[in-house]
Amino acid sequence: MGSAFAPPRFLRSLCLCFILLVGGTQAEITVYHDNNQAAFTTAPGAQYTGPAAYNPTSLTPPPLPSPTVLTTIPVNLQNAGTPNLSIKQKGSFFGFSIEMSVTNQVLGKNSTFIQVPFLNLMANIVQRAGSVMVRVGGNTQESAKLVDTLPNGRVLAKNLTGVTGTTQTPPLDYTPDLFYMMRNISSFVNVHWFLGIPWFITQPFDLAIVPAATEILGDYLLGFQAGNEPDMYSIPSHGHRPATYSPNDYSGEFSNLLTQIDATNSDPTGQGKAKLIGPNIANFNWKPEDVWNTGFVDTFDSNLAYLAVEKYPRDNCAAAYGGPNAVITDPQTIINLYLTHDAHTTLLAPYLNSTMYAQTKNKPFLMFETNTASCGGFLGISDSFTATLWALDYALEMAHSNFSGAMFHLGGQNVFYNPFTSPPTNQSTFHQWTVGAIYYSALVMAEVIGPSNNTQVLSYAADGLSSFTPIYGIYENGTPVRVAVMNYLDDPTGASDVHAVIAIAGTTMPASVKVKYLAAKTVVQKGGYTWANQTFGGNFESDGRLMGTEEIKSVDCDATAQTCTVVVPAPGFALVFLNDDAFTEDKGAASMTFATTARTRTHNTATVDPAVLSTSNGYKMSDHEMAGTSKPPKGAAPRTAQASLIAVGLVIGTIVAMLGRAS
Numbered sequence: 001m002g003s004a005f006a007p008p009r010f011l012r013s014l015c016l017c018f019i020l021l022v023g024g025t026q027a028e029i030t031v032y033h034d035n036n037q038a039a040f041t042t043a044p045g046a047q048y049t050g051p052a053a054y055n056p057t058s059l060t061p062p063p064l065p066s067p068t069v070l071t072t073i074p075v076n077l078q079n080a081g082t083p084n085l086s087i088k089q090k091g092s093f094f095g096f097s098i099e100m101s102v103t104n105q106v107l108g109k110n111s112t113f114i115q116v117p118f119l120n121l122m123a124n125i126v127q128r129a130g131s132v133m134v135r136v137g138g139n140t141q142e143s144a145k146l147v148d149t150l151p152n153g154r155v156l157a158k159n160l161t162g163v164t165g166t167t168q169t170p171p172l173d174y175t176p177d178l179f180y181m182m183r184n185i186s187s188f189v190n191v192h193w194f195l196g197i198p199w200f201i202t203q204p205f206d207l208a209i210v211p212a213a214t215e216i217l218g219d220y221l222l223g224f225q226a227g228n229e230p231d232m233y234s235i236p237s238h239g240h241r242p243a244t245y246s247p248n249d250y251s252g253e254f255s256n257l258l259t260q261i262d263a264t265n266s267d268p269t270g271q272g273k274a275k276l277i278g279p280n281i282a283n284f285n286w287k288p289e290d291v292w293n294t295g296f297v298d299t300f301d302s303n304l305a306y307l308a309v310e311k312y313p314r315d316n317c318a319a320a321y322g323g324p325n326a327v328i329t330d331p332q333t334i335i336n337l338y339l340t341h342d343a344h345t346t347l348l349a350p351y352l353n354s355t356m357y358a359q360t361k362n363k364p365f366l367m368f369e370t371n372t373a374s375c376g377g378f379l380g381i382s383d384s385f386t387a388t389l390w391a392l393d394y395a396l397e398m399a400h401s402n403f404s405g406a407m408f409h410l411g412g413q414n415v416f417y418n419p420f421t422s423p424p425t426n427q428s429t430f431h432q433w434t435v436g437a438i439y440y441s442a443l444v445m446a447e448v449i450g451p452s453n454n455t456q457v458l459s460y461a462a463d464g465l466s467s468f469t470p471i472y473g474i475y476e477n478g479t480p481v482r483v484a485v486m487n488y489l490d491d492p493t494g495a496s497d498v499h500a501v502i503a504i505a506g507t508t509m510p511a512s513v514k515v516k517y518l519a520a521k522t523v524v525q526k527g528g529y530t531w532a533n534q535t536f537g538g539n540f541e542s543d544g545r546l547m548g549t550e551e552i553k554s555v556d557c558d559a560t561a562q563t564c565t566v567v568v569p570a571p572g573f574a575l576v577f578l579n580d581d582a583f584t585e586d587k588g589a590a591s592m593t594f595a596t597t598a599r600t601r602t603h604n605t606a607t608v609d610p611a612v613l614s615t616s617n618g619y620k621m622s623d624h625e626m627a628g629t630s631k632p633p634k635g636a637a638p639r640t641a642q643a644s645l646i647a648v649g650l651v652i653g654t655i656v657a658m659l660g661r662a663s
């Protein structure tokens with residue numbers, strides 16, 4: 001830490017350029033698309049064979065409910081004294097969980113080579129929420145080994161000898177430069193980090209991560225996970241503990257950890273032992289109460305910074321990894337389970353006792369890792385507008401249920417559920433990033449909650465309200481300031497549009513309210529969703545900045561009836577701002593964007609028909625893998641020179657501080 005890092009105020013200066021010219025020409029290729037156009041299609045009859053993250057296959061929306069449900073909905077709020085509001089929430093509620101093995105694709109190559117699209121994606125959240133929480137970990141944290149150096153300045157290398165387990169996780173070697181990269185990211189955008197201590201082997205624990213991460217990340221380190229889904233350690237496929245492994249055994253290991261940290265002097269700052277996170281169970285072999293009842297929280301009160309669980313509603317492991325008895329789920333048969341609010345209340349019911357318990361112990365309670373389905377999610381669900389609505393409703397219901405944050409997981413090219421995906425390393429000269437369905441949920445959630453740290457959420461309950469139209473009241477100091485209305489129905493005729501008739505007892509309704517819409521044509525749309533008319537486009541189209549013109553609707557209220565009626569299309573979501581102060585965009589932090597040369601050097605930009613790129617598996621740009629270890633082959637084709645431009649695209653360009661928007 002310390003002098004190696006530039007002070008935050010340096011972000012205020014304009015045009016701070018760290019152009020890492022790695023040489024070569026300036027020819028670049030940009031893919032153009034209309035905003036609302038789904039990006040990729042295969043030729044009729046052709047079977048898609050590329051990476052899962054870009055599979056264009058889409059499903060059919062589920063049928064409309066019969067009989068029809070209530071769509072003209074009275075939303076009767078009160079100006080003060082509302083019971084059952086959530087605990088106070090932060091705008092950073094919706095965070096990300098990045099599988100450790102892909103950090104060198106997502107965060108950057110190393111501490112001096114940070115991915116600009118990642119910075120932009122985080123800056124969008126910080127602008128609205130003030131900060132963002134990112135967990136680096138997952139299955140790969142358990143066997144990750146900190147080494148001094150790796151060949152060719154790499155931060156990460158998979159050790160493919162001895163790949164095991166359901167998720168076939170290769171052991172990882174990584175260097176301290178991963179933490180410097182994270183710390184450097186935090187000096188650009190206000191990202192705070194979670195990490196995990198490897199827990200498969202406890203005698204002795206590999207504690208190298210503790211002094212390295214606490215010293216390098218300092219206050220940007222939120223905590224260390226003590227074990228990742230320990231209640232799954234003993235199941236046959238994992239097999240890291242005997243079948244008798246219990247919450248008491250886990251507590252014993254936690255205690256051993258502390259003893260070993262002391263014995264090895266691994267926590268010189270004292271921060272590591274005070275920032276632990278447990279029990280991170282999956283509600284699989286143990287219920288949370290099984291852990292609480294061992295006295296875990298009292299015993300380790302001074303060590304536990306957070307309590308946490310992890311939960312996916314279901315898994316798609318059969319499709320991802322097969323196996324003798326694998327029964328593969330057809331996503332079309334379950335898409336309806338992702339388009340109903342009841343799915344969330346059912347999933348979260350087992351945790352309500354624990355979130356109340358956590359309050360009595362003064363501990364924030366996190367959903368540490370989640371997404372649509374473990375083992376990569378479902379094609380057509382996890383990568384469509386269905387997931388956008390699902391994740392936003394899920395996050396809001398968690399906020400209502402007194403969780404203090406939720407991290408949505410992302411992996412590599414081989415999964416469907418990524419909030420964002422960097423292009424395959426050998427395609428990053430001609431492809432930009434792909435912003436997935438769930439990133440939009442994160443962006444909108446940041447704006448729903450806002451940056452005050454004082455926001456309370458209430459899942460609105462009313463007689464006759466169906467599971468297809470959840471509504472939330474958002475409160476500051478006990479007064480409703482925003483209303484969030486979701487419509488899961490898919491009906492292009494307009495007959496299923498929701499008319500939310502908002503009234504607030506105890507105050508006079510304003511003459512008009514402002515509304516922002518999260519929109520797509522159908523729940524099965526892939527890419528090109530819009531938030532207030534802005535988008536990140538389709539596959540390979542984003543540098544992490546919103547594109548298009550922001551559109552904020554103004555809806556006149558009925559002064560006589562004292563109601564404001566907001567129409568929400570089927571499908572869709574609306575955020576209603578009840579007063580001008582309730583506008584939160586830009587209130588978290590000044591808007592910052594990090595330009596890539598791909599955007600600024602348009603004079604050298606070539607346009608490529610996306611239909612050509614969609615079959616670009618056969619595109620023989622170069623055999624040189626950009627994140628790879630070898631130098632470009634001597635006498636390589638001219639396109640190799642283009643390949644080196646990746647490096648240019650990706651270093652920090654101009655930082656534009658917009659003046660605060662009028663409100």
Ligand SMILES: *[C@@H]1O[C@H](CO)[C@@H](O)[C@H](O)[C@H]1NC(C)=O
Nearest residue numbers: 081082083084085352460461
């Ligand atoms: C508050 O929440 C509890 C538990 O969910 C419920 O039983 C009660 O009816 C709610 N009270 C009000 C006034 O909504």
Ligand SMILES: *[C@@H]1O[C@H](CO)[C@@H](O)[C@H](O)[C@H]1NC(C)=O
Nearest residue numbers: 109110111112113153154177
């Ligand atoms: C990061 O990677 C770049 C490009 O490969 C290299 O030039 C640079 O030296 C590396 N930085 C560190 C700190 O290893």
Ligand SMILES: *[C@@H]1O[C@H](CO)[C@@H](O)[C@H](O)[C@H]1NC(C)=O
Nearest residue numbers: 145159160161162171172173
């Ligand atoms: C890779 O894994 C094997 C098997 O676990 C181990 O013996 C070897 O030391 C590891 N190599 C490195 C470079 O960590």
Ligand SMILES: *[C@@H]1O[C@H](CO)[C@@H](O)[C@H](O)[C@H]1NC(C)=O
Nearest residue numbers: 004005006111112180184187
């Ligand atoms: C990033 O980290 C390295 C340490 O490897 C440091 O030398 C460098 O100045 C940092 N860069 C920025 C932009 O903060």
Ligand SMILES: *[C@@H]1O[C@H](CO)[C@@H](O)[C@H](O)[C@H]1NC(C)=O
Nearest residue numbers: 288289290292293353354357
């Ligand atoms: C709630 O949790 C507490 C603490 O573990 C436990 O004593 C109690 O039995 C639980 N209540 C229910 C209904 O599960």
Ligand SMILES: *[C@@H]1O[C@H](CO)[C@@H](O)[C@H](O)[C@H]1NC(C)=O
Nearest residue numbers: 084085086087352400401402
């Ligand atoms: C959340 O916590 C608040 C404050 O303790 C409580 O009033 C409310 O009922 C809780 N909500 C749920 C869904 O448990």
Ligand SMILES: *[C@@H]1O[C@H](CO)[C@@H](O)[C@H](O)[C@H]1NC(C)=O
Nearest residue numbers: 090092130131451452453454
């Ligand atoms: C919200 O809390 C964070 C710490 O989690 C703090 O850095 C930030 O300043 C707080 N924001 C406000 C508006 O108090």
Ligand SMILES: *[C@@H]1O[C@H](CO)[C@@H](O)[C@H](O)[C@H]1NC(C)=O
Nearest residue numbers: 035533534547548549550551
């Ligand atoms: C919405 O965005 C599109 C694309 O940027 C733009 O052409 C259009 O004018 C915008 N609509 C409004 C009402 O701002």
Ligand SMILES: *[C@@H]1O[C@H](CO)[C@@H](O)[C@H](O)[C@H]1NC(C)=O
Nearest residue numbers: 426427616617619620621622
């Ligand atoms: C990129 O690498 C993958 C895996 O090695 C390979 O299948 C694909 O053909 C390569 N694509 C290009 C454009 O070189």
